[in-house]
Each structure stands twice: as C-alpha cells, then as structure tokens.
Amino acid sequence: MEPPKVPTTKIQDSSRSSTARSSALFVTSALALPALSHTISTAEQRLIQMALLVGAATHLRPQCPKTDFPSSSTLKNLRPSESHLSPYLPSRRLLPCLFYSSRRHPRLVAVSAAAISVEKTEKERFPVTVTETKQPRSSVRLCIEVPPTSCKESYDKVLHEFSKQAKVPGFRPGKKIPENILINYVGLHNIQQAVIEAILKKTLPQAMISVEGRALKDSIRIVTKFADMYDTFSPEDYFRYDVVVDVAPEIKWLTEAKYKNLKVIVQIDKTITAEIASEIEFKRRHKAQGSLRIVTDRGLQIGDLVVLDILAARIEGDLSIGEKIPSAERKGFHLDTEESDNLLPGFLNSILGIRQGETKSFSLQFPESWEQVNLCGVQAQFTVECKELFYRDLPKLDDSLAEKLLPGCSSLSQVRESILQRCREVEQTAIEQATDNAILEQLSKIVEVDIPQSLFEEQGRQLYGARLLQLQAGRKVNEQLLSSLSSEKAVNEYLENQKDNITSIIKQMLAVGEIFQCENLEYSTDELVKEVENSVEEFKRHNQEYDEAHVQDVLEGAKVLEWLRENSDIQYVFR
Numbered sequence: 324m325e326p327p328k329v330p331t332t333k334i335q336d337s338s339r340s341s342t343a344r345s346s347a348l349f350v351t352s353a354l355a356l357p358a359l360s361h362t363i364s365t366a367e368q369r370l371i372q373m374a375l376l377v378g379a380a381t382h383l384r385p386q387c388p389k390t391d392f393p394s395s396s397t398l399k400n401l402r403p404s405e406s407h408l409s410p411y412l413p414s415r416r417l418l419p420c421l422f423y424s425s426r427r428h429p430r431l432v433a434v435s436a437a438a439i440s441v442e443k444t445e446k447e448r449f450p451v452t453v454t455e456t457k458q459p460r461s462s463v464r465l466c467i468e469v470p471p472t473s474c475k476e477s478y479d480k481v482l483h484e485f486s487k488q489a490k491v492p493g494f495r496p497g498k499k500i501p502e503n504i505l506i507n508y509v510g511l512h513n514i515q516q517a518v519i520e521a522i523l524k525k526t527l528p529q530a531m532i533s534v535e536g537r538a539l540k541d542s543i544r545i546v547t548k549f550a551d552m553y554d555t556f557s558p559e560d561y562f563r564y565d566v567v568v569d570v571a572p573e574i575k576w577l578t579e580a581k582y583k584n585l586k587v588i589v590q591i592d593k594t595i596t597a598e599i600a601s602e603i604e605f606k607r608r609h610k611a612q613g614s615l616r617i618v619t620d621r622g623l624q625i626g627d628l629v630v631l632d633i634l635a636a637r638i639e640g641d642l643s644i645g646e647k648i649p650s651a652e653r654k655g656f657h658l659d660t661e662e663s664d665n666l667l668p669g670f671l672n673s674i675l676g677i678r679q680g681e682t683k684s685f686s687l688q689f690p691e692s693w694e695q696v697n698l699c700g701v702q703a704q705f706t707v708e709c710k711e712l713f714y715r716d717l718p719k720l721d722d723s724l725a726e727k728l729l730p731g732c733s734s735l736s737q738v739r740e741s742i743l744q745r746c747r748e749v750e751q752t753a754i755e756q757a758t759d760n761a762i763l764e765q766l767s768k769i770v771e772v773d774i775p776q777s778l779f780e781e782q783g784r785q786l787y788g789a790r791l792l793q794l795q796a797g798r799k800v801n802e803q804l805l806s807s808l809s810s811e812k813a814v815n816e817y818l819e820n821q822k823d824n825i826t827s828i829i830k831q832m833l834a835v836g837e838i839f840q841c842e843n844l845e846y847s848t849d850e851l852v853k854e855v856e857n858s859v860e861e862f863k864r865h866n867q868e869y870d871e872a873h874v875q876d877v878l879e880g881a882k883v884l885e886w887l888r889e890n891s892d893i894q895y896v897f898r
Contacts, residue, residue: 449473449525453533461572461775462542467530469522469562477521478514478558485509485517512553519552522562534568542569542777569775574833577769582838585769585891589761591754592898597746604742608728610661613717622676623660623712630711631656631674638686638702648703650695650804655710674707682708696816697807758893759884766887767830774829783818783825839879842886846878854878 450473454466486500491508494500506514523545531538547564556562576582615628623629635651636644651667663671673685684706689698718724725732732738791805807813818825838844854874862868 449476449522449529451526451529453530455533458567459773460569461773462567462569463534464546465530465533465566465568467526467564467566469526471559471561473526474518474522474556474560474562475558477525478518481514481518481521485514515553515556518558519549519556519562523564527566530566531568534570537570539569539571539775539777541781542775544568569777572772572774572778572833574837575771577771582766582769582834582887583890585762585765585887587758587761587765587891587893589754589758589893589895590898591757591895597743597750600750601739601743601746604746605728605739608738608742609717609720609724610715612724612727613715615713616716618679618712618714622678622681623674623709625660625675626714627660628713628715629658629660629674629677629709631658632708632710634706636704638704644704648698648701649807650698651703651705670705673705674709677707677709677712679709679712682706696820697813758888761893762884762887762891763831763835764827766834767827770830770834772830772833774826778829779825780818782829783821784814786821786825786828787814787817835880835883838883838886842883844879844882844886846882850878 450470452468452470454468456464456466458464482502482505486505489500489505489509490496491500491504500508527545531543544567545564546567552562552564618627631653633651633653633656635648637646637648639645658666660671667687668690669687673687674683677683684704686702686704689695689701689703691700693699720735722734725734725738728735729738729741732741791808795805851874854877858870858874858877862870
C-alpha cells in the first residue's frame with residue numbers, strides 16, 4: 324500500500340535557541356553522565372583488573388543527532404515522536420536519529436576471549452578444569468579449578484621473587500632465605516595475596532577459552548570474593564573460583580514466518596498537515612520582521628514577549644515550602660507567549676496579566692508523565708517577577724516584504740508556495756520515518772531475547788549519554804542542572820523508567836542484524852563512501868572520534884528497512 328501524503332505524530336519543537344528551552348519548566352529528559360564512579364575495596368579492584376586482562380571494555384559511542392531542518396519550530400511539528408525513534412534509521416534521512424555501534428551477531432557484540440593468546444607452554448604449566456553452568460539473562464557461570472601442582476608452582480615463584488627483592492637483615496642480596504624467615508619478614512597475608520593474583524592472571528585467560536566467540540566484552544565478573552579465596556587458599560590444595568560472563572544472546576522468533584510477510588500498521592496523526600505547518604511558518608517569518616515595543620499600560624497577554632525571574636521550591640506534604648528546585652529556576656527567562664506549548668501546564672495562564680515590575684506566586688504540579696523523572700508528580704511553589712514586557716510592532720504584509728520573508732521571492736504568493744513545498748517534503752520524510760519506526764516496533768514484538776544485563780545497562784547508559792549530548796549541544800543544560808542529574812540514583816531511575824524502551828531497542832538491533840545476514844543484503848561502494856563522508860564530518864562537528872562500526876550499522880539498518888518496506892504488508896491508519 325502506498326504511503327499517504329500526510330504528516331505523522333505531532334511533537335514539540337526541540338531546537339529553539341531561546342533561553343526558555345533550557346528550563347525545567349519545559350519538557351526535557353532527566354539525563355546524567357553515562358559513567359559513574361563507585362567505591363570499591365582494593366581487593367575487589369584487583370579482581371576487576373584481572374577481568375579486564377581478559378576482556379577490554381566495549382565502547383558504544385553515541386552519535387549526536389543530525390538534522391537538515393531549518394531553525395523553525397513549525398517544520399519540526401511534522402516529525403514523529405522522538406521517543407519512538409530507532410537507532411537503525413539511516414543518517415541520510417532528514418529526521419534526527421540516534422545511532423549506536425553495538426554490533427549485530429557476530430559483530431554486534433565483540434568477543435572477549437578471541438583476542439587472548441595463550442602459549443602452549445603456559446597451558447601445560449597451568450592446566451585448569453572449567454565447569455560451565457547456564458545462568459539467566461544470557462550468562463554462564465564458569466567454575467574454575469586449579470590443581471595443587473599449579474598452586475605450588477605459583478607459590479614457589481612468588482617466594483622466589485620476594486626473596487630477590489626483600490632486604491632481610493643477616494642475609495646478603497640474592498642469598499636464599501629460609502621460607503619461614505621470609506614469611507615472617509614479608510607477612511603471610513602479602514605472600515598469599517600475591518600468589519592468588521598470580522594464579523588468577525595465569526588461569527583466567529585459559530578459562531575464558533571455553534566461551535571464545537560467545538562472550539561479551541566488559542561482562543566478565545569474578546564472583547568469588549577475594550576474602551574467600553584468601554581464607555581457603557593452600558599451596559597444597561585445589562584452588563577454586565567462579566566467574567560469570569555474559570554471552571551473545573540468541574534470537575527466538577515468535578512467528579513461524581519469522582520476519583517475512585510482516586504486517587505493520589502505521590498510525591498517522593492529522594493534527595498538523597503541511598498546509599497548516601506552512602501557514603504557521605509564514606506567520607513566524609512575518610513576526611521575525613517586526614520590532615519589539617515596551618508595554619507600559621497593561622499586563623501580559625498572548626502574543627507578547629516577556630523576561631522573567633523564576634524561583635521554584637517543593638511543597639511538602641504538610642504544605643510547607645521545602646527545598647528549592649534548581650532546574651526550574653531561571654534569571655532573565657525569555658518567553659514568547661505564542662511559542663509556549665512545552666511549558667509546564669498552567670504556568671502561562673498563571674502569569675497572564677502580570678505587569679513589568681510585578682511579582683506573582685502560585686503553585687503547580689508537575690505531571691506524572693514529565694520527562695525529568697525527579698520532578699514527576701512534584702507539587703511546586705513558583706515565584707515569578709516580570710522584568711521586561713514587550714509587544715511586536717509588525718510590518719504591513721505586501722509583496723514588498725517578500726524578499727525579506729524568503730530571499731529570492733518577489734511576491735507573498737511565491738513565499739507561501741515555497742514554504743508549502745518545503746513543508747510537503749518534510750511531511751513525506753516524516754511519513755517514511757513513521758513507517759520505519761512502526762516496522763521496527765513490530766519487529767520487537769515478534770522476537771524473544773534473553774538480554775544480558777551488561778548489554779542492557781550499556782545500551783541504556785548510551786541512550787542516556789546521547790540525550791545528554793543533545794542538551795549540551797543545544798546549550799539546554801547548565802552545570803548546576805548537569806550536576807543534579809549526574810548521580811548514580813538518577814541513572815538507575817532512568818534505566819528503570821526506560822526499561823521497556825531500552826529492551827525494545829536491543830531487540831530491534833538484534834533482529835535487524837539477523838535479517839541482514841539471512842537475506843544476504845549488501846550495500847554499494849558508493850553508498851559506503853557517501854556515508855563515511857557524512858559520518859566523518861558529523862563526528863568531527865561533535866568532537867568525537869570517528870567510529871567505522873557506526874557507518875556499517877547505519878548502512879545495514881537502512882538496507883534491512885528498505886527490504887522490509889518492500890516485503891511487508893503496511894497499512895496506514897489516520898487518527
């Protein structure tokens with residue numbers, strides 16, 4: 324079925340440069356830094372370092388979104404909702420998308436054991452017995468047993484090294500020191516700790532060979548506590564420890580036909596059409612030609628521009644005023660009353676009529692659906708002072724204004740037609756975007772994946788970080804807000820609140836990767852060169868290191884979506 328020439332879901336402008344856009348009064352996601360520091364013991368730190376000897380961390384680098392839209396908020400109303408955007412949509416589309424370098428199997432997740440080189444002599448000297456037990460969430464537990472001969476060899480080697488380095492009174496450097504004297508001088512605790520670390524360093528890479536080609540990077544966890552290893556260690560006995568590692572998840576298709584003959588319903592929102600959007604854009608351009616005049620004889624009304632100082636504080640259960648809400652406070656807050664769709668509900672109505680120099684106080688409640696999760700449902704007391712108040716003095720609309728409204732145009736009718744044509748192009752792109760989103764959403768519904776915890780957390784943190792980059796790039800977050808959103812609690816809240824969305828995206832990634840392989844899809848050299856050029860420029864613009872895997876992801880995702888559009892039953896439903 325041919326896609327209709329109508330727009331998709333209406334969303335709010337996300338690109339305005341106004342100071343208003345950086346306020347918590349507007350809809351913004353609660354974001355935090357993707358990496359957090361944790362307090363760990365020295366022993367636990369050693370275990371982590373041992374695990375990192377086997378698998379280096381995977382870097383899932385988010386790319387900041389790209390858009391070819393003009394700055395007008397009108398055109399952006401034609402885009403589909405940002406919450407439904409997929410990481411697999413090609414960057415050559417006009418709509419903003421997020422991309423991730425998580426690789427599809429076998430490249431979706433890098434193998435941690437494949438790069439390990441263990442010499443034959445080492446294998447013979449340190450034989451290990453590994454028992455593998457399947458665990459939930461696509462992980463396995465490896466029970467590793469080291470024989471007494473290997474333990475004794477490590478013990479003797481550590482003693483020898485200490486003997487060479489220790490300066491024991493009464494013994495010349497290099498002279499053999501009796502074991503009991505050396506232990507008393509160095510300390511049994513230090514010796515055993517060094518022996519355990521040596522054994523782990525030698526045996527862990529060998530044990531990981533059993534999951535070679537399956538293990539996910541940065542997912543190896545030594546779960547046996549160091550203190551337990553220390554308490555049970557004896558150079559004359561077996562040494563045992565357990566490791567848990569995440570492995571590449573398997574995809575289970577819930578339908579017999581898998582992804583073939585996919586039935587997709589695309590819901591189209593008719594609220595904003597190209598015609599309506601073009602008229603709004605025309606009015607915006609007309610307003611831009613006007614001049615601001617100070618209001619002296621009345622209060623604020625719709626159509627005015629106002630500069631506000633805003634204070635905000637929580638209202639406690641006993642109705643007392645609690646702590647301040649820094650993210651909702653602003654000095655010199657510029658507000659255009661005709662572009663206030665994203666304001667906190669009730670805020671604009673509460674300040675209508677305010678005069679220059681006047682202060683108003685009122686209470687409002689943040690909706691439960693507010694994207695800044697730490698404010699959801701919060702009752703707040705606002706104190707607003709009107710610093711400046713302006714109205715627009717607009718020029719007369721006639722053909723003499725055409726060139727200023729849109730360079731190259733000589734009449735108002737030409738201006739309107741040019742804007743309408745552009746809106747129609749944007750509208751069609753939005754329909755294609757909505758179609759791709761609906762296809763990917765349907766894919767996530769027909770696959771079942773036991774997602775590893777490490778993959779879930781990493782993907783979630785990358786989504787979190789990518790959204791933060793968006794705010795930083797648009798200067799919509801200040802240091803104070805960034806600090807308040809950078810706690811571990813904030814990140815965990817995001818992961819919990821976005822659990823379904825993150826899970827869906829991972830399922831889409833894995834499904835797209837499998838379809839690309841199963842259908843033997845390919846992209847041309849020209850497509851590769853073009854995407855590389857676009858990506859290099861984009862990464863450079865955002866001061867990020869170029870990621871080759873990103874280009875492959877984009878092209879493969881685009882090819883899969885193209886194949887699915889041609890081989891799926893797509894129906895468009897108007898709302």
